[in-house]
Amino acid sequence: MRRNGRGRRTRLLAPFFERDALVVAREMLGKRLVRRTGDGERTGRIVEVEAYVGEDDGACHARWGRTPRGSILFGPPGRAYVFLIYGMYHCLNFVVEREGFPAAILVRAVEPLSGIEAPTNGPGKVCLAFAIDRSLNGEDTTRSKTLWLEEGEHEEKIATSPRVGVAYAGRVWAAKPWRFFLAGNAFVSKARGVTRGT
DNA sequence: TCATTGATGGTCT
C-alpha cells in the first residue's frame, strides 16, 4: 500500500485532475478507488478507463452544451459525475481538465482490493459493487468522506482501444483510441471486439 | 464462440 511520509494513504487532489484528459486517464490506471459507507470501506485498483473530452466529442455528455445532466462536466476537476444508463445501471466518472472545459474519465473496471464481493469488470458492475448511484453525482472527491481516489501503482503495460458502445458518435469520434486498460489484467471488462490492445 | 435480445427509466431534440 502506497503511503506518504507519515504513513497515511495519499489522496489525489485537484492538481492531479486539472490536466489534459488523456494524460489523467492513463495515470488513473493503478490508482486506488476508495468508497466508505456505514458498511465499512471498499477499495480497488483501477484497471480500465475511458476519456470523454469536450463539447466536440460526439460521445461526451457535454455534446449538447450545458444541459442539466451534463452541467457537472463543466464544473471544477475532481468531482464525481454519476449517471443512470439503460434505466438500471450507473456509471462513475471523475471530472477532469480546468473548470469550464467539460471532460471526464469513466471508470470501467477495477481490481478488488478490500471489502468487495461482487464482480467489478464493467462500469455498471463497478457501481453496484461500490454502492455508487446518483446520490454521489457532484461529490467533491478531493474532500469527500465517502468517495475518493488514492495514489497507487501498476507494473502492467498500458493498452488502448476505441471506446465501448459509442458507435452513434460517428466514425471520427467512435474511432478515437481513448479506452485505456492494463494489458493482461484479469479484471478488465469483456467488451466484445475491443478487449485486445497494443 | 458469437450474435441477438429484453429489462427499464432518465434525458435529449
Next chain:
DNA sequence: GACCATCAATGAG
C-alpha cells in the same frame, strides 16, 4: 418519441 458510456440470458452454429 427515440435513444442510450450496460448486462445476463438465450440460441444458433
